[in-house]
Amino acid sequence: MNADASINNDRRAGWLSRIARSLRLASGLVAAAGAAHSGAAAQEAGYRSAATAPAAWQAFARRVQSHLETRLAGEDTDARQLRDYVARLGTGTNRPFVASIWILSDGDIERLEFDQLDDQEMAVHLRTLLMHGNVGAPPQDMLQPLRLRLSVRPSQPAAGDK
Numbered sequence: 001m002n003a004d005a006s007i008n009n010d011r012r013a014g015w016l017s018r019i020a021r022s023l024r025l026a027s028g029l030v031a032a033a034g035a036a037h038s039g040a041a042a043q044e045a046g047y048r049s050a051a052t053a054p055a056a057w058q059a060f061a062r063r064v065q066s067h068l069e070t071r072l073a074g075e076d077t078d079a080r081q082l083r084d085y086v087a088r089l090g091t092g093t094n095r096p097f098v099a100s101i102w103i104l105s106d107g108d109i110e111r112l113e114f115d116q117l118d119d120q121e122m123a124v125h126l127r128t129l130l131m132h133g134n135v136g137a138p139p140q141d142m143l144q145p146l147r148l149r150l151s152v153r154p155s156q157p158a159a160g161d162k
Contacts, residue, residue, distance in 0.1 A: 048143060056139045064101065064135045065148050071129055072152055078132075080155065082125040087154035095122070095152045099130070100145035107134040113145070126152075 050058060072079060086095050098115040109131050114123050138144070 054139070057142050060136070060138055060142065061146055061148065064103070064146060065150070067133065067135050068099070068130055068148065068150055071133065072150065074129075078125070078129040082122075082129055082152060083155040085122060085125055086152045089119075089122075089154075094154070096149060097126075097151070098147055098149050099126075100147050102145050103135060103138050105137055105140075107136045107138075109135060111145075115147075122152075 048057075050061065053061070072082070089095070097117050100113040100115065101109060102111040104110045112127055112130055114126060117123055117126075138146075
């Protein structure tokens, strides 16, 4: 390798290093901006079990769980479609799942994820149903996501459908 090629390689390496450093800085700023934008930034590192959570967090979690279970049992079109879908799956009397929920400071649900739910169609039905409605403002210092165990009970066939 001649001296000119060595200099060009050094320049290229320096240039690539500066680009990589800029990209890392930019991604950090985007992540920070996203966290600042969201009233409910994910705080998985500070996870607390329900048993060790402050009473205000526990009360809020119960209120959110009640709200979501009411939505799952509702008689609107989205709730009926979800229960009909679960009934067609024929997997028993209910379909339990764990939801990770990020809630904005105004009480709107920002994001929902479902643990160990491989059924993408059911996930779409769940998001359609559960993203609606305000659950109330979370305690200001509450860690998120909120993780709740929920279940969907399939629609029961009408008496004459058996």
